[in-house]
């Protein structure tokens with residue numbers, strides 16, 4: 338089914354082959370309309386005014402939270418905290434839970450494939466607390482072996498932080514098993530869902546993790562909105578992340594008491610319009626069905642991997658299609674990924690070239706950069722045709738590799 | 741051929757690919773010298789420029805590092821172009837080079853730029869301008 342026509346930017350640019358959805362997705366008309374509609378019909382500061390319009394804005398904001406919570410199988414919407422995205426959600430946990438619960442000599446486990454957003458906050462927490470950051474090395478096919486990770490877990494382990502899906506390799510990690518290891522060790526599990534929320538059916542309780550972070554802009558929603566889903570008992574025990582308006586109960590001269598969830602973690606005027614936009618995005622995805630989204634992407638990634646691996650000098654990183662989402666990272670002989678991206682851009686093909694905000698992973702792969710193509714609901718085989726044709730152009734321009 | 745495709749062919753000339761694959765002046769510099777590191781954190785390109793002056797003159801110059809064809813070819817060609825020049829001459833050349841990369845048509849035909857004119861096609865690709873300027877930025881700092 339061709340969904341391109343639902344996406345104004347793609348509909349207006351018929352020659353454009355957008356293969357960078359792992360960075361950010363395009364937005365369907367329904368999302369753009371929902372945002373405009375909020376500003377045209379419901380704009381006021383939520384939670385503030387006694388007048389009807391403010392009530393309308395408040396209802397729109399909380400209605401959005403309810404719909405997004407349902408999309409993730411969360412029955413208690415107050416345990417979904419809106420944030421700017423995954424980065425802020427992870428920083429919230431590192432700063433609030435980590436600040437209160439990690440002590441000198443404790444350990445934090447991450448994997449070698451993490452995005453900087455799920456690496457640097459833990460590294461910095463470890464430095465600040467004199468705790469130890471332990472990195473689970475990857476298997477040669479770019480996967481995490483649960484047994485290897487389990488070996489790193491000790492009675493000092495407080496946090497296991499890992500991505501559900503790698504943005505650089507596409508690897509789908511065994512979330513439930515890793516969550517179980519954390520539970521068994523008395524550690525919390527923090528799952529970076531930036532690349533799973535858009536592409537896989539996610540039921541928070543079924544995953545079994547303590548925290549799950551996601552970004553709206555990667556799942557057809559607007560930039561600047563995302564969320565943290567957490568277990569209620571943990572969230573209630575945590576100190577605030579930021580302080581200010583909305584998140585307080587009583588402010589006395591000498592101290593302050595905190596508002597209830599989710600407000601305790603949402604200081605200041607909320608991003609209501611974009612929350613409404615994100616709710617429209619999850620409605621759009623739910624209408625397709627996340628199983629269908631996965632089926633569509635699996636077909637594309639199978640085709641892309643077959644066709645790319647037939648090209649001389651092209652090397653693909655990461656596991657086979659069954660263990661990978663719609664992401665393919667590769668290098669082409671001695672053609673630098675940057676040059677490849679420029680040449681592909683000339684053919685209207687947008688791919689990412691670089692370290693994909695995963696420098697620790699690039700060191701482990703022993704490459705400075707890779708080229709990455711990523712797929713979503715609006716892509717089809719013609720995008721792969723254009724990708725392959727562009728790669729052949731690059732090969733022709735650069736001639737045979739001299740490596 | 742589309743304008744895009746023509747621009748791409750113009751940027752990836754033989755000469756540039758040749759400097760990318762057979763870089764001149766690549767390697768460490770013997771003797772006393774200064775080294776300036778320039779990195780583009782966005783794409784991971786790195787150029788380390790090694791420089792020794794004799795009086796006011798660029799006596800020894802080389803580079804190490806890694807990156808895309810544009811950043812590496814530019815480093816190779818720039819080191820060739822300034823070897824033996826006084827720092828004033830090198831600065832003047834660099835200023836002209838920068839103008840060319842930023843899209844100045846006149847600079848692109850300036851004979852004083854010599855081989856470096858092969859890089860003028862980069863100006864059509866704003867995302868790549870940084871690559872072409874990396875080595876020059878390092879040299880400029882080294883001369884200061």
Ligand SMILES: Cc1ncc(COP(=O)(O)O)c(C=O)c1O
Pocket residue numbers: 359360421422423424425452454455500502503504529531532552563694
């Ligand atoms: C795996 C992963 N984690 C975290 C992030 C950070 O997301 P954001 O920039 O939306 O906060 C990204 C996106 O770049 C990602 O792919």
